[in-house]
Amino acid sequence: MAYQTLRNEYMNTPPITRIYTTACVITTLAVQLDLASPFQLYFNPILILKGQIWRLITTFLFFGSFGFNFFFTMIFTYKYCRMLEEGSFRNRSSDFLLMFLFGGTLMIIFAFFANLLYLGHAFTIMLVYIWSRRNLYLRMNFFGVLNFYAPYLPWVLVAFSVLLGNAVYVDLMGMTVGHLYYFLEDVFPKQRGGFRILKTPTILKVLFDEMPENSDYQRLPEDNPGGFDWGNQDNQQNENNH
Numbered sequence: 750m751a752y753q754t755l756r757n758e759y760m761n762t763p764p765i766t767r768i769y770t771t772a773c774v775i776t777t778l779a780v781q782l783d784l785a786s787p788f789q790l791y792f793n794p795i796l797i798l799k800g801q802i803w804r805l806i807t808t809f810l811f812f813g814s815f816g817f818n819f820f821f822t823m824i825f826t827y828k829y830c831r832m833l834e835e836g837s838f839r840n841r842s843s844d845f846l847l848m849f850l851f852g853g854t855l856m857i858i859f860a861f862f863a864n865l866l867y868l869g870h871a872f873t874i875m876l877v878y879i880w881s882r883r884n885l886y887l888r889m890n891f892f893g894v895l896n897f898y899a900p901y902l903p904w905v906l907v908a909f910s911v912l913l914g915n916a917v918y919v920d921l922m923g924m925t926v927g928h929l930y931y932f933l934e935d936v937f938p939k940q941r942g943g944f945r946i947l948k949t950p951t952i953l954k955v956l957f958d959e960m961p962e963n964s965d966y967q968r969l970p971e972d973n974p975g976g977f978d979w980g981n982q983d984n985q986q987n988e989n990n991h
Contacts (some may be wrong), residue, residue, distance in 0.1 A: 757905060763834040764957065765845050770827045773869065776810040777819065787811060792857070808860070809853060810870045818913055825872045825906075827882045837883050843953035848879070848930060855926045863918070870915065873929070874923025878903045882931045903927075957978040 759767065779785040790807035812819050838845040852875045856868045865871075880899070880907050887899040895905065907920045930947075938945045 755822065762831060763842060765842050766831040766834050767829065769830060769849070770823070771811050771825065773812060773823065777812055777815065778805060780811065781815055783902060792860050792868065793866075794861055795873055805857060808866070809859075809872050810869060812869050813867075822870060822873055825867075825877060828906075829873070829876045833876060833880050837896075840958065842957040843949045846953055846957060847947060847949045848934075851930055856922065856927065859922055860925075863922070864934075865919065867920075871919045871923035871926070874903060874920050875920050875927040877906060878924050878927030879931055880937070882927075 762770075769813070770953070776790065780787055780790070790804065790811045792804055792808040812822050834842060834845050838848075852872060853868075856865075856871055856875075859865070860868060880898060881902045884899040888896060889899055889902060890896050891905055897905065903920070903924050907917060907924075910920050911917060933946050937943045
């Protein structure tokens with residue numbers, strides 16, 4: 750029964766979220782079982798130029814060894830990735846993938862200058878930031894202690910990263926990339942003389958937007974957006990639909 754429930758949950762997860770989170774878990778599990786080494790996964794421009802191009806992808810997939818930090822980050826990655834794909838990117842998985850490509854490309858450029866090895870955590874912060882900017886009036890509760898509106902969530906996570914001993918500049922980079930995407934997609938096109946800069950290639954629309962939707966598909970409820978008893982909604986505003 751439990752297996753069937755987990756299977757249904759997994760199959761009901763939208764495609765981009767399912768592919769990305771599965772790749773993250775498999776990559777981390779491979780390292781845990783000594784099937785791969787972290788030294789084969791980290792971002793290294795010199796080795797990439799020598800043909801190890803998989804590092805452009807694996808740098809976003811490895812979140813460290815199994816432990817509290819890993820599971821905490823993966824919960825956020827899954828939750829907010831899925832809620833974005835089911836919310837403001839509903840039936841627009843190709844646009845969601847373009848956001849992945851845009852954010853990943855910028856982070857790789859930053860990594861050249863900041864000497865960053867793994868970019869998965871920053872990518873998660875980017876997802877959380879974009880979601881929070883599209884849910885301005887959603888009230889949240891952090892472990893029953895803090896109450897705040899969704900746009901403050903990334904800053905709460907920065908503080909939490911400090912407590913966990915993580916590098917704050919990684920979070921700030923994720924927020925910066927997230928804000929750039931938010932500005933180009935949600936702000937600039939609405940300005941006088943503005944236009945949409947990020948246009949999804951037709952090939953991506955054909956590959957991802959034409960897939961038939963599972964008849965048993967169920968959206969992830971947003972009454973508990975962060976897990977851990979989050980999501981008290983005093984004045985909830987639905988995500989913007991584009």
